Amino acid sequence: MKELGIRRAKLFGWPNTYVFTKAMGEMLLGHSRGDLPMVILRPTIITSVQSDPLPGWIEGTRTIDSVIIGYAKGKITCFFGDLDNIMDVVPGDMVVNAMMATMAAHSGQPAELVYHMSSSVRNPVTYATLEHCGFRYFLANPRVGRDGSVMPTKRLRFIKSMVGFRVLMTLRYKLPLEVSPYTHPCTILPHAF
Structure with missing residues (x-):
């Protein structure tokens, strides 16, 4: 439903469902106010x-x-x-x-x-x-x-550019996850039997 709503909003020139439904509400009020x-x-x-x-x-x-x-x-x-x-x-x-x-x-x-x-x-x-x-x-x-x-x-901390934001996300989150022994597909973890 979410994807359908977004497609429908964009079809009628609205960027998202939030502003689209607000516009629909205003139009409904305008048509029915007498x-x-x-x-x-x-x-x-x-x-x-x-x-x-x-x-x-x-x-x-x-x-x-x-x-x-x-x-x-x-x-x-x-x-x-x-x-x-x-x-x-x-x-x-x-x-x-x-x-x-x-x-x-x-x-x-x-x-x-x-x-x-x-x-x-x-x-x-x-x-x-x-x-x-x-x-x-x-x-x-x-x-x-x-x-x-x-x-x-x-x-x-405010980051002005998307490049700076991506660098921060890579250094702080992506790289640590990639080097973690628990996320690497080739790592064999010892099992307790």
Whole structure:
């Protein structure tokens, strides 16, 4: 089903099933709304809230938050990307506020309106900001392991090029697996009889 969905999305000009199904939902709403006013708000990456109910709050783990948690746990040590690139994130409470404002501003209007909500023009946040803030936060508030020991906070390494990423993956993962006696097809392991 996954492959069929991807083929179908690409057939209609969408890069993946995620954006394709979102577009299908918007089209369905547009066709079935009748005379009801409709406002579609398309936020970029929604992340934890800025202030309400408290700064940094989020329910569940989605999008960029899973990367932050992986870094905090020491599971993600490097990231493929450019520190100068803008990470287009919007706090969840700002998305909710924008939804309420657009509904109030356009109530009673039979038009169909679409708004794109992002932060990159007025308040750009770079990956360098994410790395710096994450490092500072976890340095001041280190995670504690199950045994009560403090987990060390290390800087997240960013890799700009695919060549650099492939070299790292080869040196760190592929070569050690290839030289391991347990993975080599010609290795005869002693058996306990």
